[in-house]
Amino acid sequence: MILRLNTSVAATEAAQLAEKHKAFHIHYNGSQHLITSSSMKEVPAELASKVDENWVFNNDMQLASREFQQKTREINIGGLTIGGNTKNTILIGGPCSVESLEQIQESAQLIKSLGLTTLRGGCYKPRTSPYSFQGLGLEGLKLLVKMREEHGLSVITEVRDATHVDEVIEHSDIIQIGAKAMYDQGILRACSKINKPVLLKRGFGSTLQEFVQAAEFILSGGNDQVILCERGIRTFETNTRFTLDLCGVAYLQEYTNLPIILDPSHALGYRYGVEKLAKACVAMGIDGLLIEAHPDPSVAKSDAAQQLTHEQFIALKSAIEPVAASVGYKIV
Ligand code: PEP
Numbered sequence: 168m169i170l171r172l173n174t175s176v177a178a179t180e181a182a183q184l185a186e187k188h189k190a191f192h193i194h195y196n197g198s199q200h201l202i203t204s205s206s207m208k209e210v211p212a213e214l215a216s217k218v219d220e221n222w223v224f225n226n227d228m229q230l231a232s233r234e235f236q237q238k239t240r241e242i243n244i245g246g247l248t249i250g251g252n253t254k255n256t257i258l259i260g261g262p263c264s265v266e267s268l269e270q271i272q273e274s275a276q277l278i279k280s281l282g283l284t285t286l287r288g289g290c291y292k293p294r295t296s297p298y299s300f301q302g303l304g305l306e307g308l309k310l311l312v313k314m315r316e317e318h319g320l321s322v323i324t325e326v327r328d329a330t331h332v333d334e335v336i337e338h339s340d341i342i343q344i345g346a347k348a349m350y351d352q353g354i355l356r357a358c359s360k361i362n363k364p365v366l367l368k369r370g371f372g373s374t375l376q377e378f379v380q381a382a383e384f385i386l387s388g389g390n391d392q393v394i395l396c397e398r399g400i401r402t403f404e405t406n407t408r409f410t411l412d413l414c415g416v417a418y419l420q421e422y423t424n425l426p427i428i429l430d431p432s433h434a435l436g437y438r439y440g441v442e443k444l445a446k447a448c449v450a451m452g453i454d455g456l457l458i459e460a461h462p463d464p465s466v467a468k469s470d471a472a473q474q475l476t477h478e479q480f481i482a483l484k485s486a487i488e489p490v491a492a493s494v495g496y497k498i499v
């Protein structure tokens with residue numbers, strides 16, 4: 168249950184009430200709220216006079232739910248807003264991994280030259296083999312910071328585990344929680360205490376409810392800037408790397424108030440269909456796309472098969488612009 172407290176309740180009293188009722192206490196939209204488990208169905212008598220409004224839920228999708236807030240949350244990324252009524256579809260591009268200064272410099276120039284604002288690049292790679300390239304770590308983060316400073320771009324990079332979450336929070340403009348880290352409580356809790364956007368990827372074996380509940384860990388800790396990212400789930404099919412769950416996207420758009428970014432690169436796993444999939448995604452009226460592109464994919468140290476060449480990335484942008492316009496959105 169979510170309880171919106173009236174203005175007569177001081178913050179210290181609200182914190183005490185939260186402790187007593189095993190609730191989270193957050194400030195949202197200018198009011199204090201208590202959030203309990205969805206098993207609570209009635210406002211406790213003691214709180215009745217202190218509560219202005221309350222919401223009862225069937226399950227623990229609460230703060231993220233459209234029942235709590237009908238309007239999609241607005242999230243600001245380096246001066247650009249997505250969500251709300253903006254009808255912006257942010258195109259985020261860059262390599263799977265930050266590999267060298269020269270490589271990320273070329274990627275940054277590509278993003279800048281297209282009038283885009285946000286560069287991706289992984290520094291802590293959650294690889295499925297310990298023998299594969301694991302990312303440049305802090306050195307990579309510093310390269311991203313350099314790109315922000317030199318090109319005025321926002322940067323997004325992922326956290327692999329809780330040991331370096333503070334480093335990523337310090338250096339990145341958007342914190343990406345990867346599919347394999349979606350359940351990592353240390354990461355989720357650390358990201359719940361910050362004032363930066365978090366891009367939460369769906370675990371490839373996670374239900375939609377588990378996905379949204381992972382977002383609730385961040386929201387209930389007080390960070391209201393969560394973006395969901397659908398990046399493909401595992402099905403019986405093996406010819407494609409994963410299966411992009413557009414039904415899931417429709418569900419999330421209908422039932423949650425969180426902006427949604429789609430990642431067709433990781434879903435398909437091969438560059439040949441990324442542009443077509445991107446068009447399909449954009450046709451759904453989405454808040455953003457995450458696309459992997461590399462100056463020379465043939466030598467990429469991770470996800471070589473799916474990264475677009477820069478020419479292909481430029482072509483993708485041109486291809487999705489009219490699709491976005493046809494559904495009233497704009498690629499930004
Ligand atoms: C990535 O964005 O490079 C990545 C590893 O994605 P995911 O967590 O979706 O596999």
Ligand code: MN
Nearest residue numbers: 263459469470
């Ligand atoms: Mn990748």
